[in-house]
Amino acid sequence: MQHQVLIVGGGLAGLTNAIKLAQSGLNVGLIEKNEYPFHRVCGEYISNETLPFLRSLGFDPFQYGAVAIKRFWLTSPKGSELNMDLDMGGFGLSRYVLDEALYRLALAKGVSFYLKTNVLNIIKEEENFICYTDGKGELNAKLVISAHGKRSNLDKERAFFQQRSPYIGVKYHIKTDFPNDLIALHNFKDGYCGISRVEDDKYCLCYLTTRENLKQYKTIEAMQEQILKQNRFLKDILENATFCYDAPKVINEISFSPKTLIDNDILMCGDSAGMITPLCGNGMAMAIHSSKILSNLIIQYFDNQINKNDLHKNYRLHWNKYFRFRLAIGRTVQHFFGSPVLTELLVRFFKHNHFLAKQLVRQTHGEIF
Numbered sequence: 391m392q393h394q395v396l397i398v399g400g401g402l403a404g405l406t407n408a409i410k411l412a413q414s415g416l417n418v419g420l421i422e423k424n425e426y427p428f429h430r431v432c433g434e435y436i437s438n439e440t441l442p443f444l445r446s447l448g449f450d451p452f453q454y455g456a457v458a459i460k461r462f463w464l465t466s467p468k469g470s471e472l473n474m475d476l477d478m479g480g481f482g483l484s485r486y487v488l489d490e491a492l493y494r495l496a497l498a499k500g501v502s503f504y505l506k507t508n509v510l511n512i513i514k515e516e517e518n519f520i521c522y523t524d525g526k527g528e529l530n531a532k533l534v535i536s537a538h539g540k541r542s543n544l545d546k547e548r549a550f551f552q553q554r555s556p557y558i559g560v561k562y563h564i565k566t567d568f569p570n571d572l573i574a575l576h577n578f579k580d581g582y583c584g585i586s587r588v589e590d591d592k593y594c595l596c597y598l599t600t601r602e603n604l605k606q607y608k609t610i611e612a613m614q615e616q617i618l619k620q621n622r623f624l625k626d627i628l629e630n631a632t633f634c635y636d637a638p639k640v641i642n643e644i645s646f647s648p649k650t651l652i653d654n655d656i657l658m659c660g661d662s663a664g665m666i667t668p669l670c671g672n673g674m675a676m677a678i679h680s681s682k683i684l685s686n687l688i689i690q691y692f693d694n695q696i697n698k699n700d701l702h703k704n705y706r707l708h709w710n711k712y713f714r715f716r717l718a719i720g721r722t723v724q725h726f727f728g729s730p731v732l733t734e735l736l737v738r739f740f741k742h743n744h745f746l747a748k749q750l751v752r753q754t755h756g757e758i759f
């Protein structure tokens with residue numbers, strides 16, 4: 391099957407690229423190894439900077455039960471607190487609902503979906519790309535966007551894949567007594583946990599910690615008992631919430647290392663191009679923003695306004711302009727994360743320096759796009 395553009399991976403980067411490209415009349419195929427709807431490990435707080443672009447695609451999160459989030463609460467393991475308003479703010483919506491809604495929108499715009507299909511390899515032959523799949527055979531396209539997320543079988547030859555990453559992510563949906571418009575970031579030894587509202591009176595509770603932390607206590611439950619509950623706010627939530635599923639969703643090997651943006655002429659987008667630490671940035675907003683940049687350039691390419699070299703050059707230029715610095719800051723700050731002493735000092739410092747705290751939070755959100 392021949393498409394103008396094939397997209398590998400149907401997360402936010404893949405889906406928003408697909409909708410934008412199909413909206414402009416291109417023949418787009420999207421290959422996703424799962425089937426919608428499905429849960430993902432993600433904090434599910436999305437920066438408001440995405441709203442104009444999402445609405446231009448025909449998607450308004452508030453029609454799907456999204457909840458506006460305007461306040462931020464930071465705590466240290468010892469219980470120091472910082473409360474502040476969020477200038478940009480965001481909204482909470484589960485990936486279960488968000489990705490499914492974008493998938494339905496993409497279908498309606500004419501995108502061809504290949505679901506429950508794993509891409510095994512992507513080869514470039516002259517001016518054509520061939521995606522080898524485990525079920526749908528070979529799929530062909532003039533351009534390929536690989537939006538396959540933080541870590542995939544397609545990364546095996548990429549440099550970052552060779553280094554083991556120490557981070558794991560754990561996510562629950564819970565019902566609890568907690569303000570609708572607040573996002574909390576509770577720190578604990580070697581980790582941090584976000585809590586914020588999503589649709590249907592549910593809250594997303596999602597934390598990042600190290601494999602070593604888990605190894606020491608052997609099970610998630612024991613680690614939560616011994617480590618997370620040392621933060622009294624987390625203890626209160628973990629002991630009094632109703633958990634919506636039998637078990638949490640867990641992922642490992644979360645890498646924040648630099649990645650290549652274009653590999654063998656394959657255009658990386660979203661986390662496959664670089665992932666920001668949840669502590670310092672809004673990865674979903676970056677995935678959606680990078681897809682806006684890339685899809686606009688691809689539209690110009692098929693419109694014969696720019697050639698392939700310009701497409702690559704401009705994508706690099708814009709990507710570096712908007713994301714390179716943010717990713718580098720994120721990697722640096724992540725090195726300091728998890729130290730109870732340092733977190734205590736930081737929370738106390740920012741409590742008395744609200745202006746600086748606001749500047750820091752501003753860095754985690756981008757500009758409206």
Ligand SMILES: Cc1cc2nc3c(=O)[nH]c(=O)nc-3n(C[C@H](O)[C@H](O)[C@H](O)COP(=O)(O)OP(=O)(O)OC[C@H]3O[C@@H](n4cnc5c(N)ncnc54)[C@H](O)[C@@H]3O)c2cc1C
Pocket residue numbers: 398399400401402403404421422423424431432433434435436437507508509510537538539540541542543544558559560584596597598644659660661662665666668671672673674675677
């Ligand atoms: C613990 C944690 C908390 C986070 N919290 C937040 C938050 O609160 N706010 C925020 O903005 N960001 C958050 N992020 C970051 C955010 O989740 C990501 O930046 C975002 O999901 C990136 O979207 P994506 O489309 O690039 O990748 P993904 O959403 O991961 O999508 C990639 C898709 O590719 C598919 N795929 C992979 N390989 C193949 C293959 N070979 N063939 C076919 N399909 C394939 C996968 O199944 C997947 O559906 C968090 C991340 C972590 C780890």
